[in-house]
Amino acid sequence: MNASETNLIPIVTIDGPSGVGKGTLAQYLTCKTQFHFLDSGAIYRALAFGAIKNKLALDDLPGLVSLAEILPVEFVATSIMYDAEDVTSKVRTEEVAAVASKVAAIPEVRAALLARQKAFAKAPGLIADGRDMGTVVFPEAALKLYLTASAEVRAERRVNQLKNQGLSANIDQIIQDIKERDERDSTRATSPLKPADDAIIIDTSDLDIDQVCSQAENLLREKSILK
Ligand code: DC
Numbered sequence: 001m002n003a004s005e006t007n008l009i010p011i012v013t014i015d016g017p018s019g020v021g022k023g024t025l026a027q028y029l030t031c032k033t034q035f036h037f038l039d040s041g042a043i044y045r046a047l048a049f050g051a052i053k054n055k056l057a058l059d060d061l062p063g064l065v066s067l068a069e070i071l072p073v074e075f076v077a078t079s080i081m082y083d084a085e086d087v088t089s090k091v092r093t094e095e096v097a098a099v100a101s102k103v104a105a106i107p108e109v110r111a112a113l114l115a116r117q118k119a120f121a122k123a124p125g126l127i128a129d130g131r132d133m134g135t136v137v138f139p140e141a142a143l144k145l146y147l148t149a150s151a152e153v154r155a156e157r158r159v160n161q162l163k164n165q166g167l168s169a170n171i172d173q174i175i176q177d178i179k180e181r182d183e184r185d186s187t188r189a190t191s192p193l194k195p196a197d198d199a200i201i202i203d204t205s206d207l208d209i210d211q212v213c214s215q216a217e218n219l220l221r222e223k224s225i226l227k
Contacts, residue, residue, distance in 0.1 A: 010035070010125035010225045011140070013133035014216075016147035017182050017193060019154035021204055021212055025147065026129040028213040033127065033226060038120040040130035040137070041100070042080050043113055045091035046073035048099035049082055058102050068112035101181065104131075107190040125225070131185060134196035143223050145216055146195035149205045151178045 012029060014022045023039070030037040047068055050056075056063045072083045080088045090096065103109050110132075117137045120126055128137065134144035155174040162169045185193040195201055200219060204212050220226040 009121050009123055010142045011121055011138045012125070012127050012143045012145065012220065012225060013138050013141045013196075013199075014127065014129045014145045014147065015131055015133050015135070015193070015195065015199070017131075017154070017178075017185065019158055019178065020147040020149050021157075021209055022129050022147055024209050025145075025212055025216055026127050029216060029220065030127045032217060033125060033220070035125035035127050036120055036122055037075075038117060038126060038128040038130070038133075039075070040117055040128065040133065042075070042091060043071070043073060043117065044100040044104045045096050046080060046082055046087065047071055047103055047109065047113070048096045049087055049091050051103060052096065052099060053082075058099070061106065061108060064103060064106065065108050065112050068109050071113070071116070101184065105184070105188045105190070110136075110190055131193045132191035134199050135194065136191045139196070142225055143219060144196045144199040145219070146199040146201045147212070148201060148203050151175050151182065153205045154178055 012033075012035075014026050014029075016022050026037060026039070029035075047064070050067050050071060050073075051058070051064060054063075054067065056067065058064075074081045078088070079086050080091055082091075114137065117128075120128065121138065126138075128141070130137070134141055134146070152175060155171055155178055158174050158178075159169045159171050182193070202212060202215060207215070217226065
């Protein structure tokens with residue numbers, strides 16, 4: 001599908017750094033609109049999972065690109081399937097996240113995954129969650145949201161999440177990890193993390209998730225994406 005065809009399909013992009021609440025907002029808006037949902041991070045994670053499974057080295061460019069081209073990932077309801085194996089929880093590990101962030105920095109890998117992501121733009125519409133949804137993958141989107149929050153606030157949220165799972169965490173270490181990842185994501189040469197020029201920036205530092213969802217919902221109504 002080319003850009004003029006996807007112009008007819010309402011696309012809402014949600015970009016921003018890790019831990020800013022994009023996933024929760026994307027799920028909320030997907031439920032409200034009944035649109036399709038693209039979790040682009042899950043595609044990078046699936047590629048990382050496949051690279052680990054196939055013992056591909058991170059400097060094996062042809063191997064990584066070939067895998068990206070035929071990546072056997074499928075989204076079935078809320079599950080992520082890799083070669084018919086349910087890998088929903090396996091792709092959420094720290095090991096996979098670390099490899100995902102490295103393969104995502106390779107321009108040829110990003111290019112190989114572009115068409116697969118664009119193919120999610122189907123009627124009645126799409127909610128797309130990632131880092132470069134509004135800047136690179138869907139520059140024609142009807143509404144571009146960019147969520148941000150300070151590293152300290154995101155780290156605090158992460159610590160609370162871990163506490164709820166009965167796990168302990170060192171907040172200073174988490175702040176440092178978040179800052180390092182932000183730096184890597186924002187300074188990479190291809191598709192760096194940054195708001196599109198026409199994105200609406202929502203700073204969630206002083207907002208709870210309900211407030212973020214209702215602000216975004218209002219924006220969809222203003223654009224007549226939601227009636
Ligand atoms: O959103 P996430 O944590 O599931 O993303 C996993 C990794 O993929 C993360 O390192 C950022 C990267 N990513 C990306 O480079 N571009 C996207 N559109 C989505 C994710």
